[in-house]
Amino acid sequence: MLVLTRRVEEGIVIGDDVRVRVLEIKGHQVKLGIDAPRTTGVYREEIYRRIQEENRQAAHVPEHPGMLSSLWREWRSRGLGERKKP
Amino acid sequence: MKIATTRFGALEVPEQALITLPCGLIGLGHVTRLVFVDQEDAGWFRWWQAVDHPEIAFVTIDPSRLVEEYALAGVDEDLRALGVGDASMRMVIALTSLPQGTLDGATVNLLAPIVVNRATGQGRQVVLPDGRYSVAHPLDGTVSGTRAVEMAA
Numbered sequence: 001m002l003v004l005t006r007r008v009e010e011g012i013v014i015g016d017d018v019r020v021r022v023l024e025i026k027g028h029q030v031k032l033g034i035d036a037p038r039t040t041g042v043y044r045e046e047i048y049r050r051i052q053e054e055n056r057q058a059a060h061v062p063e064h065p066g067m068l069s070s071l072w073r074e075w076r077s078r079g080l081g082e083r084k085k086p
Numbered sequence: 087m088k089i090a091t092t093r094f095g096a097l098e099v100p101e102q103a104l105i106t107l108p109c110g111l112i113g114l115g116h117v118t119r120l121v122f123v124d125q126e127d128a129g130w131f132r133w134w135q136a137v138d139h140p141e142i143a144f145v146t147i148d149p150s151r152l153v154e155e156y157a158l159a160g161v162d163e164d165l166r167a168l169g170v171g172d173a174s175m176r177m178v179i180a181l182t183s184l185p186q187g188t189l190d191g192a193t194v195n196l197l198a199p200i201v202v203n204r205a206t207g208q209g210r211q212v213v214l215p216d217g218r219y220s221v222a223h224p225l226d227g228t229v230s231g232t233r234a235v236e237m238a239a
Contacts, residue, residue: 038167039109043213051198051213052113054183054221058195059114059142062187065093065125065133068145072129074189080226 090140094123097135104137105207112198112211117142134179149180149196152227153219158201160215168210170203177202177209182225193222 004012011021017037024031034042043051061067089097099121110118119137130151136142150156158165158178170176179200184192196219202209 038163041109041112043112047197047213048112050221051195051211054193054195054198055111055113055181055211057183057185058144058181059117061143061145061184063093063141064187067184067187068125068128068131068133071131071145071184071188072127075129075226078189078226 089121089135089137091123091135091143092141093133093143094135097121097123099137102207105134105202105209107200107209107211109210111200112213114142120144122146131182134181145182145184146179147182147194149178149194149199152180152194152223152225153196156196157218158199158212158214159218161201161212164201164210164212168201168203168208169206170201175204177204179209183222184225189226192225193220194225195221196223197221 006012006022008022008025011019011033013019017035018040019035021033021035022030023033036042041048087099087101089099091097103121105120105122107118107120110116117136117139120134121137123133123135123143125133130147132146134144134146156178162171165171165176168176179202180194180196181200182192182194186192196214198211198213198221200209200211
């Protein structure tokens, strides 16, 4: 891992179009400003990892095309699916 | 166009039915084109099949079915970039996790829905920043945390 030391108001540039700037340091917290193109996702790491994990789980649905009718039956039999849309 | 799927066999889908996510899904950047496969008796659940990956299909639901006044707060910049400032211009899709294929252990990701421009078919997965919604909201709403499903009288 590349390690760089920066002061407040200094920044780093990643590639041609991502800029990270140190805005403020307070105790154990660092406030960063990030400029990146809209197509580049910028996320807090722990949130990114949780969503990544959840997306990957969501992609592992059993290979059973008729599953949704039994899921819907189960849903209705538990009285869950009756709310009218506002 | 014709697409191959492991669950539904070969499907013929009109090009205009495709939903395109230029950035892909978070952690699944290669999943960029999807199409809904509607089935009878599936109620609110819809299959969302990856066009370029026959084995990848998600089970989705409109999150506003599960949570009253489901709000896309704090993602104005994403909505602007998609051109869907107005709610009528967008479709919101939540991905479910169904480890057993049943409601047992089933969850829905309300934290990071996919927002799609209905007119262009372009969308992106957005992350709602305010901490109100869970990445794994129980689908049957039995665990507290976010607001549970309102049941019919």
